[in-house]
Amino acid sequence: MTTIKAFIEVQAAEMVFNTRKGSFHALSKIDLQVQRGEFITLIGHSGCGKSTLLNLIAGLLRPTSGVLLCDNREISEPGPERAVVFQNHSLLPWLSCFENVYLGVESVFGKREFKPKLIERTEAALELVGMSHATHKRPHEISGGMKQRIGIARALAMQPKVLLMDEPFGALDALTRAHLQDELLKIVAATQSTVVMVTHDVDEAVLLSDRIVMMSNGPAATIGEILSVDLPRPRKRVELAESATYIAARKAVIDFLYTRHAKDSRSEVLA
Numbered sequence: 001m002t003t004i005k006a007f008i009e010v011q012a013a014e015m016v017f018n019t020r021k022g023s024f025h026a027l028s029k030i031d032l033q034v035q036r037g038e039f040i041t042l043i044g045h046s047g048c049g050k051s052t053l054l055n056l057i058a059g060l061l062r063p064t065s066g067v068l069l070c071d072n073r074e075i076s077e078p079g080p081e082r083a084v085v086f087q088n089h090s091l092l093p094w095l096s097c098f099e100n101v102y103l104g105v106e107s108v109f110g111k112r113e114f115k116p117k118l119i120e121r122t123e124a125a126l127e128l129v130g131m132s133h134a135t136h137k138r139p140h141e142i143s144g145g146m147k148q149r150i151g152i153a154r155a156l157a158m159q160p161k162v163l164l165m166d167e168p169f170g171a172l173d174a175l176t177r178a179h180l181q182d183e184l185l186k187i188v189a190a191t192q193s194t195v196v197m198v199t200h201d202v203d204e205a206v207l208l209s210d211r212i213v214m215m216s217n218g219p220a221a222t223i224g225e226i227l228s229v230d231l232p233r234p235r236k237r238v239e240l241a242e243s244a245t246y247i248a249a250r251k252a253v254i255d256f257l258y259t260r261h262a263k264d265s266r267s268e269v270l271a
């Protein structure tokens with residue numbers, strides 16, 4: 001009999017890094033299930049292992065022990081069904097915005113589709129993130145927020161099963177960040193994407209998530225608690241500010257981070 005598993009399954013994952021100073025136990029006993037179409041954020045103090053967990057799901061790292069599955073298949077390497085968006089957008093500077101997105105499209109669909117279809121996919125993704133007007137500009141000619149949009153367009157254009165985002169808005173000013181969060185909410189509603197996103201920002205986590213995965217401090221960090229955010233969608237930030245559910249969720253995350261898992265003053269979580 002086949003067992004139906006969650007879309008992403010992390011089972012008893014451990015991550016130990018071998019460093020010059022010896023081994024470092026970064027993650028311990030990580031168990032996590034993500035359902036199809038869920039928006040999950042990973043939050044915790046700096047250095048607790050959020051990126052490490054995301055990189056394990058991306059297949060950029062292999063766990064020291066334990067198993068990770070995506071759609072019932074073991075994650076053993078990076079794959080186009082798990083697209084990653086990093087904080088620093090990682091666009092190729094010598095290519096235009098269009099070409100940056102096209103490259104990703106071609107790598108996934110190039111063997112089975114002709115050029116006009118690849119161009120159509122690229123244009124649709126750029127339109128989805130509101131960047132059709134800048135397709136021929138190069139990364140140095142556009143703002144940080146725009147670069148992030150292109151990074152998101154490139155990821156979405158590959159039609160991944162899962163969108164993995166590592167602090168995608170971390171380097172942006174507050175207004176641009178808010179704007180892109182709103183855009184992301186719309187895009188995810190339209191594409192029904194499954195998203196796992198690392199953030200330092202409590203409000204961002206509550207605004208975007210179905211569930212917030214709160215991680216304890218390392219070494220040997222683990223999942224401390226998972227909070228369900230039972231706010232209806234579509235979510236509007238102005239209305240949420242006065243919602244009792246929003247305020248309670250925000251308080252629960254702050255309480256976890258600053259009362260029960262407080263760290264020293266260098267902590268970078270934004271509340």
Ligand SMILES: Nc1ncnc2c1ncn2[C@@H]1O[C@H](COP(=O)(O)OP(=O)(O)OP(=O)(O)O)[C@@H](O)[C@H]1O
Pocket residue numbers: 017018019024026044045046047048049050051052053218
């Ligand atoms: N390749 C590596 N080799 C050795 N140690 C590593 C490696 N990658 C991460 N670590 C360590 O593992 C721990 C978790 O790192 P990670 O980057 O996952 O944390 P994080 O929660 O994403 O941090 P931040 O919020 O500051 O980005 C840290 O102590 C880090 O120094």
